[in-house]
Amino acid sequence: MHATSDRSPVQWREHFMDQGLSRADLAADPLVQFEQWYEFACASSIPEPNAMTLATVDGTGQPWVRSVLLKLYDARGFVFFTNFGSDKAHQIDQHPQVALLFPWVAFARQVQINGRAERIATAESLKYFTTRARGSQIGAWASPQSQVIRSRALLEAKVEQIKQRFATGQIPLPDFWGGYRVVPECIEFWQGRDNRLHDRFRYSRLSANTGWTLERLAP
Known part of the structure; x- marks a missing residue:
C-alpha cells in the first residue's frame, strides 16, 4: 500500500482501524517493520512524519519529554541530533535509558521504542551536518x-x-553538537481499533546477536 494513492489520511485511518494488525502482517525484524510504516507516513500528506517524542530522566528521577526529529535510522538504531550542552544531552549522559514514540495519529498508529542512547561517531555527525x-x-x-x-x-x-x-x-561542525543513536531493546507497534480494542505487538531483543521475540499485548 502506498500513501500516495487516492485515499486521504482520514480514509487511510478508517481503513487501518478496520483492517487491524495481525502477527502475519509483521516482519520478523522490527526495523524492517518500522521502515514499512515510516515510509508510508513519509509518503502521506501528514506534517513532520519524522517527529518523535523523546523521554529522558534527570538525576532526581524526574521524567522529561520533548519532540525531536528522526534524521537517520538503520539496523543499529534511531538517530537524532542536538547540542551536547542541552538538558536532554545532560540527562542522557547521566541516564542513557530512554524512550521514543512516533505518534502517527492520522493513521491511528504508534510506534514505541525503549532502548539505550549513545553518542554517534564525530564523523557520522559531520556527514549529516554538511547536509543541513x-x-x-x-x-x-x-x-x-x-x-x-x-x-x-x-x-x-x-x-x-x-x-x-x-x-x-563551509561552516565547521561545532564540537558541542552531534548525534545520539537510540539502540532499541524493545519496539511496540500499536494499531488503533474500534471500541478501544487496539492491536499491540511488542518485539523484545533476545541478545545482540540472536534476534527478537514477538508477543501480542492486550490493549
Whole structure:
C-alpha cells in the first residue's frame, strides 16, 4: 500500500482501524517493520512524519519529554541530533535509558521504542551536518540550547555574529553538537481499533546477536 494513492489520511485511518494488525502482517525484524510504516507516513500528506517524542530522566528521577526529529535510522538504531550542552544531552549522559514514540495519529498508529542512547561517531555527525541548510548550521553554532537567555534580540545578535564569522566557505561542525543513536531493546507497534480494542505487538531483543521475540499485548 502506498500513501500516495487516492485515499486521504482520514480514509487511510478508517481503513487501518478496520483492517487491524495481525502477527502475519509483521516482519520478523522490527526495523524492517518500522521502515514499512515510516515510509508510508513519509509518503502521506501528514506534517513532520519524522517527529518523535523523546523521554529522558534527570538525576532526581524526574521524567522529561520533548519532540525531536528522526534524521537517520538503520539496523543499529534511531538517530537524532542536538547540542551536547542541552538538558536532554545532560540527562542522557547521566541516564542513557530512554524512550521514543512516533505518534502517527492520522493513521491511528504508534510506534514505541525503549532502548539505550549513545553518542554517534564525530564523523557520522559531520556527514549529516554538511547536509543541513546553512541557516540551520548557523543556528547550531548560535544557540546555547537550554540555557537561560535574556531576550530573543541577544540570540539574533549571536546569529549575526556567527554569520560574519563564517561569511565564506563551509561552516565547521561545532564540537558541542552531534548525534545520539537510540539502540532499541524493545519496539511496540500499536494499531488503533474500534471500541478501544487496539492491536499491540511488542518485539523484545533476545541478545545482540540472536534476534527478537514477538508477543501480542492486550490493549
